[in-house]
Amino acid sequence: MPPDAILEVKNLNAYYGPAHVLQDVSFEIGSEPTAIIGRNGMGKSTLCLSIMGMLQKVDGSVRFHGEELLGKPPYKVAAAGLAFVPQGRRLFQSLTVEEHLRLVSNGNGNGRWNTERIYELFPRLAERRRSGAMQLSGGEQQMLAIARSLLLDPKLLIMDEPSEGLAPAVIDHLIDAIRGLSAEGTAILLVEQNLSVATELADRHLVMVAGRIAAETTADELENDPDAQRRYLGVEPLAEEA
Ligand SMILES: Nc1ncnc2c1ncn2[C@@H]1O[C@H](COP(=O)(O)OP(=O)(O)O)[C@@H](O)[C@H]1O
Ligand SMILES: [Mg+2]
CATH class of the missing domain: 3.40.50.300 (P-loop containing nucleotide triphosphate hydrolases)
Incomplete structure (x- = not known):
């Protein structure tokens, strides 16, 4: 080892x-x-x-x-x-980008990651913040799936x-x-x-x-x-x- x-x-x-x-x-x-x-x-x-x-x-x-x-x-x-981005992304059809992120970031203000930093890493998500997950392209959905797991501040x-x-x-x-x-x-x-x-x-x-x-x-x-x-x-x- x-x-x-x-x-x-x-x-x-x-x-x-x-x-x-x-x-x-x-x-x-x-x-x-x-x-x-x-x-x-x-x-x-x-x-x-x-x-x-x-x-x-x-x-x-x-x-x-x-x-x-x-x-x-x-x-x-x-x-x-540990955080996990599953195969096929597994987003919520009825939620917007911002709602997906808020779902994870609530009550968790001192981690390395917050919504602003996520939007810096993936500017496209900032532009699409009010779009529903199902309106996103495949790439945007993958960014959102990664973003959501980053808000857990994984090691x-x-x-x-x-x-x-x-x-x-x-x-x-x-x-x-x-x-x-x-x-x-x-x-x-x-x-x-x-x-x-x-x-x-x-x-x-x-x-x-x-x-x-x-x-x-x-x-x-x-x-x-x-x-x-x-x-x-x-x-x-x-x-x-x-
Ligand atoms: N929920 C499940 N129920 C029964 N068999 C499954 C299930 N998920 C995967 N398998 C089977 O387990 C094996 C490994 O699948 P999986 O881990 O998805 O492989 P990979 O991700 O490498 O494509 C395959 O034979 C697959 O058919
Ligand atoms: Mg697989």
């Missing part, structure tokens, strides 16, 4: 009914951004949900700064400093496929924003199937195959190994830089 490990996952198992989906998953992350990559159905989202206390049938151990989180309800996991931000369905220009903005969060000390655990997003944001990559961590690799290794890209993600290799 690296000396600066903050999250330690040990022999984590998760089940949906009789289906044993996570199988003895063990890894730890430090404060450097870490990516979890893998094809569809490999258990990446289940891993996030298990860490966040959102699944019932789990066993093993999830420690954050030494504190056992497994078995705690999601609000206690959040109170320990560790877990994001499940944040770039899914976004246009390339929007993805660039998303990458900048996530880099900024990392630079100011928020630890990042990023689940991604978009290899260029994953390698731009994280050096360290854990590969999930069939509910297990099957390999650990680096952005450099991945970028230079089209075979591994195919094996791990089932995608065509990254295009050569012009």
Whole structure:
């Protein structure tokens, strides 16, 4: 284990009914951004949900700064400093941007994050503050989902496929924003199937195959190994830089 490990996952198992989906998953992350990559159905989202206390049938151990989180309800996991941006964003159809943010920021004035800082990070959200969530573009919805989790002042931000369905220009903005969060000390655990997003944001990559961590690799290794890209993600290799 690296000396600066903050999250330690040990022999984590998760089940949906009789289906044993996570199988003895063990890894730890430090404060450097870490990516979890893998094809569809490999258990990446289940891993996030298990860490966040959102699944019932789990066993093993999830420690954050030494504190056992497994078995705690999601609000206690959040109170320990973890925030989660779920796959597909999960916004409230009937609420505006501002209402989403107010819902989280109420009575919480001394954290690092407040609505003004959120609007500085994502100026587009300020322009759209009175728009309903369903009127937002995919990129704006993703910004709002991230913004909402930042208002919890997380020490560790877990994001499940944040770039899914976004246009390339929007993805660039998303990458900048996530880099900024990392630079100011928020630890990042990023689940991604978009290899260029994953390698731009994280050096360290854990590969999930069939509910297990099957390999650990680096952005450099991945970028230079089209075979591994195919094996791990089932995608065509990254295009050569012009
Ligand atoms: N709510 C659920 N009930 C039953 N099976 C599920 C449920 N959610 C996911 N699964 C199954 O668990 C496995 C892992 O899914 P998931 O964690 O969503 O993978 P990934 O995020 O890597 O695409 C898949 O076989 C999927 O079909
Ligand atoms: Mg998923």
